[in-house]
Amino acid sequence: MAMLSGLIPLVVGLIxxxxxxxxxKALLYLFAISPLFDLTGFILKKNGISNMLVFHIYTIIEFIxxxxxxxxxxxxxxxxxxIITIVVLFLGVAGxxxxxxxxxxxxFSTTTESIxxxxxxxxxxxxxxxxxxxxxxxAIPLFWFHTAFLLYFAGNLFVFIFSSYLQQHYKQxxxxxxxxxxxxxxxxxxxxxxTGFWKTKTR
Amino acid sequence: MENENALAIDTLILIGSLGMLILxxxxxxxxxxxxxxxxxxxxxxxxxxxxxxxxxxxxxxxxAEIEREKIAKNIHDDIGxxxxxxxxxxxxxxxxxxxxxxxxxxxxxxxxxxxxxIQNIRGIAKDLMPPTLxxxxxxxxxxxxxxxxxxxxxxxxxxxxxxxxxxxxxxxELQLYRIMQEVINNIVKHSQAQQVNISARSDISGVHINISxxxxxxxxxxxxxxxxxxxxxxxxxxxxxxxxxNASIQYYTLGPGQAGIAIEVPFHDL
Numbered sequence: 001m002a003m004l005s006g007l008i009p010l011v012v013g014l015i016x017x018x019x020x021x022x023x024x025k026a027l028l029y030l031f032a033i034s035p036l037f038d039l040t041g042f043i044l045k046k047n048g049i050s051n052m053l054v055f056h057i058y059t060i061i062e063f064i065x066x067x068x069x070x071x072x073x074x075x076x077x078x079x080x081x082x083i084i085t086i087v088v089l090f091l092g093v094a095g096x097x098x099x100x101x102x103x104x105x106x107x108f109s110t111t112t113e114s115i116x117x118x119x120x121x122x123x124x125x126x127x128x129x130x131x132x133x134x135x136x137x138x139a140i141p142l143f144w145f146h147t148a149f150l151l152y153f154a155g156n157l158f159v160f161i162f163s164s165y166l167q168q169h170y171k172q173x174x175x176x177x178x179x180x181x182x183x184x185x186x187x188x189x190x191x192x193x194x195t196g197f198w199k200t201k202t203r
Numbered sequence: 204m205e206n207e208n209a210l211a212i213d214t215l216i217l218i219g220s221l222g223m224l225i226l227x228x229x230x231x232x233x234x235x236x237x238x239x240x241x242x243x244x245x246x247x248x249x250x251x252x253x254x255x256x257x258x259x260x261x262x263x264x265x266x267a268e269i270e271r272e273k274i275a276k277n278i279h280d281d282i283g284x285x286x287x288x289x290x291x292x293x294x295x296x297x298x299x300x301x302x303x304x305x306x307x308x309x310x311x312x313x314x315x316x317x318x319x320x321i322q323n324i325r326g327i328a329k330d331l332m333p334p335t336l337x338x339x340x341x342x343x344x345x346x347x348x349x350x351x352x353x354x355x356x357x358x359x360x361x362x363x364x365x366x367x368x369x370x371x372x373x374x375x376e377l378q379l380y381r382i383m384q385e386v387i388n389n390i391v392k393h394s395q396a397q398q399v400n401i402s403a404r405s406d407i408s409g410v411h412i413n414i415s416x417x418x419x420x421x422x423x424x425x426x427x428x429x430x431x432x433x434x435x436x437x438x439x440x441x442x443x444x445x446x447x448x449n450a451s452i453q454y455y456t457l458g459p460g461q462a463g464i465a466i467e468v469p470f471h472d473l
Contacts, residue, residue, distance in 0.1 A: 125233050132244060136239045147230055154226050159220040166211065 007037045009194040018198040023072030027145065031193060034058070041073065053098075056109070060094045062168045063113045064086070069172065070120040073142060074127065086116060114157035121150040134203065141203060142201040144196030152189035155181065232417025248251065258431055259446060262439030269436070274314055274327055281323045289313045329451050333380065341376040342403075345383055349401070357391050365404040375468060378444045379410070382452075385441050386414055386464055392437075409469040420462020423454045 013020070013028040020028060037058040041051035067087045073081045094109040124146040134140050163178045292309040299305055328334075336344025342364050349360045370376070383401075390396050396418025403412040426438070445452045450468040457463075 128238060129237055132241050133239060135241050135245070137234050137241075144359065150230070151226060153221070155219075155223065158222055162215045162219065166215070169211075 003038045003188045006038055011199055012197040016197055016201050024067040024069040026065045054141050056098045059109055063090055066117055081162040110160050116155040117149050117153045121146040141199040142198040144192050148189050148192030152185050155185040259443040263443045265436055266440045273439050277327050282320050283319045285316045289316055336380050340370045344380055360399045362401040367405045375448045378448045382441055383443050385437050389437050390416050412466040415461045415463035420456045423457045460469055
């Protein structure tokens with residue numbers, strides 16, 4: 001179900017792509033490759049092969065494309081420089097995770113990514129509040145993108161932090177529960193991003 | 204042990220849900236703050252617009268007052284004085300009914316003064332409502348005005364018109380005429396120009412007028428920097444008339460001795 005809902009932003013994005021800014025195009029690329037990674041992960045899992053490598057690679061690509069999106073949205077050379085620095089540092093962290101914890105999920109890069117993207121979204125909100133661009137906030141695509149990222153990555157952060165806590169303290173494997181919550185968060189993300197893509201037409 | 208685990212999971216889910224709830228409330232708070240800011244912004248724009256409208260209205264009323272004052276002065280100084288002299292002439296004649304020579308002289312003098320008064324009244328009427336403009340339209344009316352200005356020698360105006368046959372609405376013609384009058388008046392008064400070139404044409408989109416001169420001018424950006432209260436009555440009057448016919452006006456400077464004004468009157472708003 002979550003996998004299928006991943007197609008919604010892609011379809012809406014492709015329909016409205018002529019109205020997209022450069023940043024929104026980066027998001028469209030992200031949601032174009034996202035179903036491919038989901039499918040690969042699903043096939044690997046079905047065949048009893050660990051899909052953690054796919055998960056790690058996707059996290060890196062996801063973070064880079066979201067960073068590109070925010071650097072275009074903020075459109076300030078100084079902030080772009082900060083974002084590039086953050087991406088480089090993140091690549092270091094993600095590279096370390098990729099080499100050392102290939103089969104584990106409680107990696108540092110997912111947590112780092114979630115915190116940074118949440119900060120991006122909060123900064124995005126503050127920019128919207130500083131320079132209101134439209135009288136109706138729900139008509140602004142950026143509002144939907146910030147909301148999508150804030151909710152999704154906050155949910156992710158909670159899921160990953162506490163699942164690793166439970167695993168450490170109670171040695172309990174909660175993969176099923178985690179993926180259940182993660183799927184719900186993903187569906188919310190896809191729907192909110194699709195709404196943002198839809199709103200680009202009437203902005 | 205299992206019970207403890209279940210309790211821990213429940214607590215964690217509770218904490219997570221609470222966190223998400225706080226997040227949801229933060230988003231709602233953002234929406235409320237955003238709408239408040241938009242409302243405040245709209246109120247500020249509305250207040251500025253109201254202030255501008257009020258200033259424009261004041262300028263219009265001030266211009267009307269100045270016009271009335273001018274007419275009253277003309278009537279009082281020229282016509283009133285002449286009629287008083289004619290009245291005196293008549294009373295002089297009535298006191299000396301037998302002095303034919305004096306009567307003839309006084310009648311001749313009075314006739315000449317009456318001719319002057321008629322000329323003066325015509326002038327005032329022309330000022331109030333130019334007959335050429337009313338009868339023959341903007342092109343002829345404004346050409347007549349330029350001819351008069353050229354005759355006065357205050358400045359040299361050359362013009363090139365390319366208008367379609369259809370006439371503009373009477374209100375637009377009159378306002379456009381007044382705008383041109385005020386613009387020329389400002390050029391004569393402030394720019395130290397000797398030569399003014401005017402080109403005007405109309406097409407399907409509207410009327411396009413360009414007035415260039417070899418004097419000192421201001422650009423629209425420079426005018427924007429002048430506080431509204433410090434702008435001259437002429438400038439305000441032009442602005443209010445421009446708004447009245449939904450036209451736009453652009454002041455520009457191209458260098459020393461090269462300045463001008465471009466006026467656009469769109470047809471769809473007429």
